[in-house]
Amino acid sequence: xxxxxxxxxxxxGQRDALMQHLMEGVKTLRxxxxxxxxxxxAAKDDPDAIWITEVWENSEAHQASLANDAIRAVITAAxxxxxxxxxxxxxxxxxxVGLPER
Amino acid sequence: xxxxxxxxxxxxGQRDALMQHLMEGVKTLRxxxxxxxxxxxAAKDDPDAIWITEVWENSEAHQASLANDAIRAVITAAxxxxxxxxxxxxxxxxxxVGLPER
Numbered sequence: 001x002x003x004x005x006x007x008x009x010x011x012x013g014q015r016d017a018l019m020q021h022l023m024e025g026v027k028t029l030r031x032x033x034x035x036x037x038x039x040x041x042a043a044k045d046d047p048d049a050i051w052i053t054e055v056w057e058n059s060e061a062h063q064a065s066l067a068n069d070a071i072r073a074v075i076t077a078a079x080x081x082x083x084x085x086x087x088x089x090x091x092x093x094x095x096x097v098g099l100p101e102r
Numbered sequence: 103x104x105x106x107x108x109x110x111x112x113x114x115g116q117r118d119a120l121m122q123h124l125m126e127g128v129k130t131l132r133x134x135x136x137x138x139x140x141x142x143x144a145a146k147d148d149p150d151a152i153w154i155t156e157v158w159e160n161s162e163a164h165q166a167s168l169a170n171d172a173i174r175a176v177i178t179a180a181x182x183x184x185x186x187x188x189x190x191x192x193x194x195x196x197x198x199v200g201l202p203e204r
Contacts (some may be wrong), residue, residue: 003143005107005153019196029199037141037200039157041105041193049106051193053155055141055200081107091143091153094121097131098157098200 001036001099002062003055006088009036010048010081017083019050025074032068034061036099055093103138103201104161108114108190109145112183113150117150120183124154127176134170136163138201158194 010018022040031037034057043049056062065071093099112120123141131137136159145151158164166172197204 003141006144014151015154023197026198035199037139037156039105039139039195039198040105041157044192044194045181051191053107053141056142079203089153090146092146093141093143095125096128096139096141097137098141 001055001057001093002059003037003053003091003093004062004088005055006052006086007043008050008052008086009046009083010050011083015042015048018078019070021074021078021081022050022052025071025078028068028070028074029065032061032065034058036095043090048057049065055099071082103159103162103195105155105157105193105195106141106164106190107193108154108156108188110154110188111148111185112150112152113185114150116183117144119154121152121182123176123180123183124152127173127180130170130172130176131167134167135162137167138162148163157201 011073029038037055041051043051060085121142128140131140139154139157143153145153
């Protein structure tokens with residue numbers, strides 16, 4: 001498996017709007033092959049920050065999602081609401097509650 | 103919902119052993135009320151680091167898990183393998199792939 005833990009910082013006051021765009025993208029992600037998890041969360045310690053945890057079957061599935069037209073439209077719509085380059089950490093998920101047992 | 107994104111750093115060379123303890127705890131977490139997600143991942147950029155994403159129905163369910171005997175046993179067994187105090191971020195998950203639609 002392949003994953004990402006990312007932190008996005010919205011323009012001041014735009015976090016809810018940015019999360020709405022991300023949740024719009026989730027509608028597409030639910031139908032994509034290899035997307036196990038894509039969790040959108042508000043940070044409690046920063047009124048502008050969003051945490052995203054993604055788990056994919058492999059990095060190729062993640063890459064393919066970035067070429068999806070609906071996902072590209074979400075990214076284009078969301079970009080003006082983002083204040084800073086995202087901080088992201090690549091991960092190798094080993095399992096847990098919410099992932100299939102292997 | 104309530105959640106945590108946490109980073110644990112293992113003693114050098116002990117990451118796999120620490121992850122095994124965490125995955126032992128997952129067996130208990132699967133049966134606990136209110137535990138939606140508990141994902142254990144290896145960091146790609148640090149051979150000793152582990153990322154954990156947790157989503158609970160509420161913070162009370164998370165607190166209750168820490169009083170569970172089997173979870174306490176895992177924490178006790180895992181503690182000597184941890185090199186530094188965990189870094190954690192509290193989150194308010196809003197949804198996504200892998201969480202129920204609300």
